Amino acid sequence: MLRKNFNWIIIGLGLCVIACSNDLDKVNTIxxxxxxxxxxxxxxxxxIFSDSAKVKAELKTPEYLQYKVQNPYDEMPxxxxxxxxxPDLLIESTLTAKYGIRRYNEQNIEVRDSVVVVNKNGKRLTTEQLIWDQPKHMIFSDKFVKITSPDGTVQQGYGMEANEDLSNIRIKKFSGELYYKEGSETP
Structure with a gap:
């Protein structure tokens, strides 16, 4: 009888250990x-983003969520x-997107979904994802990009890097055709 009860005790303890480990997994997930x-x-x-007391950029968003985790970030859903x-506080270019995430440790902002950058001269860059490197004042993308100039020139490809005002753009891998209006200078 004692041996029979001992077996049930062992089985019961085994079930408790299994149940506890499952509960710990649930607790960790929650x-x-x-x-x-x-x-x-x-x-x-x-x-407002500034460098050496000079305004460099201004970000506006309808909703800003701050996450204080191991690698803190802010989200703009x-x-x-x-x-x-x-330097004389004139707008050089404007970036818009439907989603953004600001990572403090990397000092960058990643934007996604309908990303558009337009500079003061009318040059327009469109893509689905872009990263703004704040300290370097550069923008990067590994996705498909399309750049349209006011004269009708169109460049497109995969991956690019540029300065914030789009005055110096380098497409990593051209794709498709290069279009331009008749009568404009060839690129």
Whole structure:
């Protein structure tokens, strides 16, 4: 009888250990989800980026979510607009997108979904994903990009890097044809 009860005790302890490990997995999963909740939610945010007390850019977004995790980041799920300024505070170019994420440790902002950059001369870059490297004042993409100039010149390809005002663009891998209006200078 004691031996029979002992067997049931062993089986019961085994089930408890299995149940506890499953519960710990659930607790860890729930804890991770809670940690990924924003700690602050702001509406109609206007951020100014400066370097050596000089305004370099201004970001506007209707919703700004801040996450204080191991690698903190901010999310802009309802889109954003960034104006890049010249030293005399004139808008050099404007970037818009439907989604953005700002990573503090990498000092960059990644934008996705209907990304458009237009400079003061009317040059227009479109892509689905782009990264703005804040310290380098450069924008990068590994996705398909299309660049249209006011004279009708169209360049397209995969991957590019450019300065914020689009005055110097390098497409990594050209794709398709190069278009330009009749009578304009050939590129």
């Amino acid at each position: 804890s991770a989800k809670i940690a990924e909740k924003p700690v602050e939610r702001s509406k109609n945010v206007d951020l 309802k889109g954003l607009k960034i104006d890049f300024f010249s």
